[in-house]
Amino acid sequence: MDLPRIAIDNWYTKQKSWKKLGKVGYSNYSYLTIPPMDSPQILQFVDETVYTKTGKHLNDLQRRIIGGILNRQKYADVAETYGYSAKHIKKASHELLQMLSDIFGEQVKKSNLESVLERQINQNINLGDYNTFQNNKISYTNNCSNPSTHSTPTPEKSQPETPDFHRNNQADFEKIGKLRQFGLSDEQIAEILEIPLEVVKQVNFEE
Known part of the structure; x- marks a missing residue:
């Protein structure tokens, strides 16, 4: 639930x-x-x-x-x-x-x-989807990194973005939003989810 x-x-x-x-x-x-x-x-x-x-x-x-x-x-x-x-x-x-x-x-x-x-x-x-977070750390980084410093992947290395890819990332972003609603700072969220602080900071959940 x-x-x-x-x-x-x-x-x-x-x-x-x-x-x-x-x-x-x-x-x-x-x-x-x-x-x-x-x-x-x-x-x-x-x-x-x-x-x-x-x-x-x-x-x-x-x-x-x-x-x-x-x-x-x-x-x-x-x-x-x-x-x-x-x-x-x-x-x-x-x-x-x-x-x-x-x-x-x-x-x-x-x-x-x-x-x-x-x-x-x-x-x-709970972070019952702990494994999902672990598996999607790269996805966070790839999707939230600064475009000016993030090189465009070559066609050979590009992977198609599937519906599951989008759903997983959306679910993960919502987890960060829930933790923010409980009053945690971005630093605390990054620590508990074991993801880079800059990744958390770039996830905007404000209405």
């Missing part, structure tokens, strides 16, 4: 640690820590994930419950803040957490909601 296109404030300056996954299959993955869990953008991530799976968006009460849990509020506090009974909040929370368990494929409880969301966001931002 693609990561919902959400714009997260520049949290990286406050959270500079990088996590490293152990060796998984053919490669090591690097992935990012997520921003503070009370951020409105996290609710948007959950909302768009739920919509992708169910065709329905979170309602106001569900958003308030998630926000309350991430802010370490008790159900009674959420109920008092928004004018519900504690019993109603508890029942709605149970149904919501069960739905999230079904969507994420793991048990989601009030006590572990934050860690589950962290894993899910990291998995979706």
